[in-house]
Amino acid sequence: MDGLTRQVGAFAATVRREDIPDAAIDGARIGITDCVGVMLAGAGETAPAIVSGMLSELKGPDAAPQIPGGRRLSVADAALANGVCAHVLDYDDVALSGHPSVVLTPAILAQGWALGSSGRDLLTAYVAGYETWALLDALEPGALHEAGFHPTAVYGTLACAAAVSNLLRLDAEKTAHAVAISASMAAGTVANFGSMTKSLQVGRAAQSGVLAAGLAKAGYTGSLDALEHRAGFMRAHSPSGTPDIDTRDFELGSRWRLPESGVHIKRYPICYATHRSIDAMLELAGSQAIEPDDVEEVHVHTGDTQMLMLRNHAPRTGLEAKFSMQFAMAAALISRRVGLEELTDAFVQREDVRRLMTRVRCTTTTQRVQDWDQPFAPADQVSVVLKSGRELRSRAVERPKGSWQRRMTRDELREKFIDCAVRALGQTSAGSLFGQLWALDDLPSVRGLGMFSGSLHERG
Numbered sequence: 013m014d015g016l017t018r019q020v021g022a023f024a025a026t027v028r029r030e031d032i033p034d035a036a037i038d039g040a041r042i043g044i045t046d047c048v049g050v051m052l053a054g055a056g057e058t059a060p061a062i063v064s065g066m067l068s069e070l071k072g073p074d075a076a077p078q079i080p081g082g083r084r085l086s087v088a089d090a091a092l093a094n095g096v097c098a099h100v101l102d103y104d105d106v107a108l109s110g111h112p113s114v115v116l117t118p119a120i121l122a123q124g125w126a127l128g129s130s131g132r133d134l135l136t137a138y139v140a141g142y143e144t145w146a147l148l149d150a151l152e153p154g155a156l157h158e159a160g161f162h163p164t165a166v167y168g169t170l171a172c173a174a175a176v177s178n179l180l181r182l183d184a185e186k187t188a189h190a191v192a193i194s195a196s197m198a199a200g201t202v203a204n205f206g207s208m209t210k211s212l213q214v215g216r217a218a219q220s221g222v223l224a225a226g227l228a229k230a231g232y233t234g235s236l237d238a239l240e241h242r243a244g245f246m247r248a249h250s251p252s253g254t255p256d257i258d259t260r261d262f263e264l265g266s267r268w269r270l271p272e273s274g275v276h277i278k279r280y281p282i283c284y285a286t287h288r289s290i291d292a293m294l295e296l297a298g299s300q301a302i303e304p305d306d307v308e309e310v311h312v313h314t315g316d317t318q319m320l321m322l323r324n325h326a327p328r329t330g331l332e333a334k335f336s337m338q339f340a341m342a343a344a345l346i347s348r349r350v351g352l353e354e355l356t357d358a359f360v361q362r363e364d365v366r367r368l369m370t371r372v373r374c375t376t377t378t379q380r381v382q383d384w385d386q387p388f389a390p391a392d393q394v395s396v397v398l399k400s401g402r403e404l405r406s407r408a409v410e411r412p413k414g415s416w417q418r419r420m421t422r423d424e425l426r427e428k429f430i431d432c433a434v435r436a437l438g439q440t441s442a443g444s445l446f447g448q449l450w451a452l453d454d455l456p457s458v459r460g461l462g463m464f465s466g467s468l469h470e471r472g
Contacts, residue, residue, distance in 0.1 A: 019261075024191070027143075027178065029133075029135065029453075035268075039142075039416075044135070044138060046277050047104055052463070053103065064083075088122075090125075091118045091218035092118075095218035099164075109149060110168060111214065115218045123222055137175040138175060141175030144171045149385070161249060162210070169217040170191055170221070173225050176226075180225055182229055188236050189233050195244070197220035282355065285318035288411070291409050300396075309373060312341060313374075313389075333360045337372065341368070343365065436463075437463070
């Protein structure tokens with residue numbers, strides 16, 4: 013029987029739209045749509061501008077547009093630039109201990125535009141990449157974050173190679189080579205969370221997946237046991253040291269993981285490790301009419317791995333604040349929301365915000381939720397001690413609103429999308445683009461999307 017590398021290659025090369033369950037297509041459509049919205053929202057940030065300034069314009073059929081400006085870059089560079097835009101706000105979806113859509117979407121949009129691929133092609137490629145990532149994640153019993161690895165930048169690189177190979181219609185062997193090549197390009201560290209480099213790690217994963225698939229198409233080779241070899245990718249990136257890679261049928265294409273794990277849409281542009289606590293604080297503050305000046309102390313009980321990610325206890329910038337439980341609690345209490353307007357340097361540096369951050373205390377548990385794909389505690393809980401001595405306690409929040417288990421409605425997804433995209437496109441065009449993406453299965457060519465063509469037609 014073929015080993016893991018060849019099985020991944022065979023699956024990614026042969027899966028077609030008609031093979032895929034509707035529930036998986038639903039997840040892919042939601043993930044792509046949400047990612048395009050946050051990509052448009054992030055396009056005006058400093059980090060994408062710096063990256064874009066390092067990239068050379070390219071003319072010809074192998075070019076792809078930077079979003080939303082339309083400047084033509086190589087396909088790989090377009091994936092890089094658009095990936096940085098999509099992740100710089102940390103507002104993109106979450107699953108599989110990482111952010112699958114934010115690497116897959118920029119890669120398949122760039123390669124799909126160059127090929128003139130249909131919406132069905134994009135959805136199929138997304139599923140091919142997601143299922144690859146989901147399998148690799150399932151085979152590792154440890155948490156990559158705890159070893160310092162950024163899962164999105166590590167697993168995401170291989171997932172993009174599989175997805176782009178599917179778009180390119182590479183055969184099983186060349187796709188396996190693409191995955192093997194990408195295994196030597198995967199990299200990213202948790203220590204860079206809260207800096208511009210986190211979004212660069214994501215953009216590089218998308219870029220590397222495109223490059224690996226392109227190299228394989230041209231005849232470049234990798235080791236066809238690069239994943240399962242005793243000195244290969246899975247063991248090298250294994251916090252546990254015991255990845256489950258014994259040769260067998262890994263059930264790619266027979267057991268679909270996307271309908272099980274789905275995508276968790278973020279309601280707040282901040283690390284997902286804070287979202288349950290934010291939900292708890294907003295509910296508590298609203299129901300009890302808590303005033304920030306009346307608060308003596310805030311206590312958050314959460315998971316140890318979550319706090320490993322939330323490394324900034326006294327952030328000074330909006331980027332740093334994205335990885336701060338202290339900031340999340342202060343913003344939720346003061347603004348009664350945690351949105352794009354709160355994730356600015358000016359808001360983070362406000363005296364009332366800084367004062368309240370010093371009153372937040374966190375305790376952790378090593379217990380992990382058993383039926384979810386995040387390395388989180390079974391639940392988050394928040395309590396507030398008032399200056400009067402009264403203590404108010406939230407409910408234990410197991411799943412945040414927007415998770416696959418507590419999904420946002422189409423109208424709620426549309427509201428978030430327009431709030432993100434309106435900055436780049438305007439209200440009418442943002443709404444029309446959402447309609448196009450929501451009907452992606454029927455789109456004849458990705459080049460017809462409004463952010464590329466400038467011609468939008470309301471659908472749905």
